[in-house]
Amino acid sequence: MRREIFGAGLAVAVWLPCPCPAQDAAAIGRGHAIAEKFCARCHAIGMRDRSPHASATPFRDIVAKGHVENLEEALGEGIVVGHPEMPQWRFGPKEVGALISYLRSLSGKG
Numbered sequence: 001m002r003r004e005i006f007g008a009g010l011a012v013a014v015w016l017p018c019p020c021p022a023q024d025a026a027a028i029g030r031g032h033a034i035a036e037k038f039c040a041r042c043h044a045i046g047m048r049d050r051s052p053h054a055s056a057t058p059f060r061d062i063v064a065k066g067h068v069e070n071l072e073e074a075l076g077e078g079i080v081v082g083h084p085e086m087p088q089w090r091f092g093p094k095e096v097g098a099l100i101s102y103l104r105s106l107s108g109k110g
Contacts, residue, residue: 027097027098027101027102028098028101028102028105030094030095030101030102031101031102031103031105032045032102034098035059035099038089039059040052041053042056042085042086043056043058043059044060046059046060046106047106053085056086059103062103063104063107064107068107071099071100071103072100075089075090075091076090076091076093076096077090
């Protein structure tokens with residue numbers, strides 16, 4: 001009888017959705033890959049590196065200023081900035097979510 005109860009409890013626990021750290025880590029990894037591919041040519045994307053382009057704000061500074069949520073819509077609609085050297089990027093919802101997850105990971109708050 002104990003096995004039946006345990007088995008049913010385990011089935012419910014497995015079925016219930018949860019914010020799993022493995023999912024977060026996967027999203028952060030995908031976001032980091034996107035940042036490396038599209039952003040690292042100009043921006044510092046890590047915690048200690050320097051931006052290759054002098055006027056490109058390091059990602060950690062963008063995060064520290066609290067601008068991550070502002071980027072979510074811009075990344076999905078096509079980010080445009082005031083200097084002509086930055087190309088216009090437009091990402092799909094999954095890419096935006098992953099990139100935002102990566103940016104949030106730079107704050108140390110998750």
